[in-house]
Amino acid sequence: MAKERITASDVARRAGVSQPTVSRVFGVGAKVSENLKLKVKTAAAELGYRPNTLARTLATGRSRTIGLIVAYLDNPFYPEALEKLSLALNEIGYHILIFMAANQAEEIDPVVEDLLDNQVDGIIIASVGISNTLTDRLVKENIPLVLFNRGQDDPRLSSVTSANFEGGRTVAQFLVAGGHRRIAHISGWQGSSTGRDRQAGFIAGLKEAGQELIGCIDSRFRRPLAAAATRQLFSAEIVPDAIFVGNDHMAFAVMETIRTELGLRIPEDVSVVGYDDVSMADWPSFNLTTVRQPANRMVEETVKMLMSMINGDHLTAQKREIHGPLQIRGSARIPEGWSNEGV
């Protein structure tokens, strides 16, 4: 078969110029006379020439490829974010090498090594942690990395999250204002900053109002665990009249358990508040009051941050928190005077 790949030299020969000239025409800093440029472009079009991206990468050292590691794809927040990230990066001419991480934060390191072997210009890790030794290497090799929706203490790591502490605190104020006095929390994984911060903010908010949690269970962002936690909370002597759940994904399971298994009404018998504001939260079946994680702005910020690192503008790591409003719907009693911000 004609497996003949058309190279810059082929084009050069046909256009009667040298290979470097062809290279210059297709490169960016083109200093080629209009005359030759036209000849080259014509020849290239006739031959159907397209530059070999890999060869270019090898020569320049820049691949225009970003490595992306993502987990928890069953939580619809991530497909949404993934889609936005992908579009945003493609928009500015970057490709995405994607890896799925097992949700249990083990063994990300070899995946990152793999990414490095592929000469990615930068790395985005969504909702997954990263080891210190690996951080050392990345910093040493000067590979830009941004953690998406996950913070980590190491000051050398950049991250973009929503304002989780503040979000949790707002929920506390909201529930207290709604007159709830038996408030429980089904938290996200306490091994993650998001899970911890939301919980800490929530507890802080309650404390400011002189309240304490009557129950708190780590359900590690997993539906079955959240359902189990719900049963457990309602089998205690004092049952909750409001539950803040660590993310929407779990909150749906909590709501279903409350309605189906416990036969209780939402929000009459118990209020439920989630976190993320995934599109499903707006479905009539759930109509979930939840803290919005502004995926668009988080993505925007992530890409901006990564690009500034790649371009060497910004060498110090930064941790950015994006504020997200409470999206008030019908799954929790609405206190007097509360309504959705803006919109």
Place this chain on the structure above:
Amino acid sequence: MAKERITASDVARRAGVSQPTVSRVFGVGAKVSENLKLKVKTAAAELGYRPNTLARTLATGRSRTIGLIVAYLDNPFYPEALEKLSLALNEIGYHILIFMAANQAEEIDPVVEDLLDNQVDGIIIASVGISNTLTDRLVKENIPLVLFNRGQDDPRLSSVTSANFEGGRTVAQFLVAGGHRRIAHISGWQGSSTGRDRQAGFIAGLKEAGQELIGCIDSRFRRPLAAAATRQLFSAEIVPDAIFVGNDHMAFAVMETIRTELGLRIPEDVSVVGYDDVSMADWPSFNLTTVRQPANRMVEETVKMLMSMINGDHLTAQKREIHGPLQIRGSARIPEGWSNEGV
């Protein structure tokens, strides 16, 4: 900064051998004496050497990378499939270059061109069509391509789908057996083979039972359109007592519209059947009877097919249909004698 990338030559120098020897140690057909192999591995470990994948690709012509184009990420079937595909390909040492397609099947071609420029070894396109001109090119350049969950007439194209016609037909038999006599269909996009085949199978099944659709609306796999279609069906003189919806994603919207806006009960007033069996179908809120699309087997088959094309084993295109059983739950009246296959 020490931007020094460690190359095979560095390792060679330190190990006191030549660069090709290092290359042979890290390659597969290694014909190197144990003696030298050990020295090389030691030197490599000390230096922290890792082969540059791109350079290897340039030299061998094989990138071990698959291009993946996927759309409709809001339909949870696709994140699920994406995750499985990713894991399956990683498993056998392949990387994934991912692109999100706008759901409106426009302009996939430039994306594929882009993929080609990146020297991918093969391409998987999920639920998106491809132009004839592009097919010509792929065939000419001998780039393996498999359509996932989407068929196309061109005999040169390989595809993996579920048995959509058969699935639609089974649903028809099920609903007829359930005693329904006013059956409607909210179809998937008729511009797609999946949408068409499910509808055709459904209509054929009804016909065999001497019935006809009392209504049929193309809602193009979109929730809002499905909700609108539901309203339309129920504003007619003769309202349906059963609706087959083109996929689960739309079916959920249909169910919510029926319950919330129309105040009808499922399945007492109207039966609803979907297609895909996404994990959400099993949630108590929906408990949706639906045709299973066996994502695992479809992925397995897709990968196997692609690999056989890449390895040149199988040069003729093949179209594979995977049978999926009807998953009977509570959203549709269950006829006497029907129960779930297997499990």
Place this chain on the structure above:
DNA sequence: ATCTCTTCTGAATGCGCATTCAAGGAGGTG
């Protein structure tokens, strides 16, 4: 008309690795 400065262009080289090829060494046979 001569000299200098500026563009444009091609020859040469390198990115990091795989692969061909020929040389060398080990082992075997008569």
Place this chain on the structure above:
DNA sequence: CACCTCCTTGAATGCGCATTCAGAAGAGAT
């Protein structure tokens, strides 16, 4: 001991492009 075969190894080369460098050509200036 000569001869041949087989295996291991290094020198050389190429994958396709970008980039440095130096020469060629053109534009101004005196």
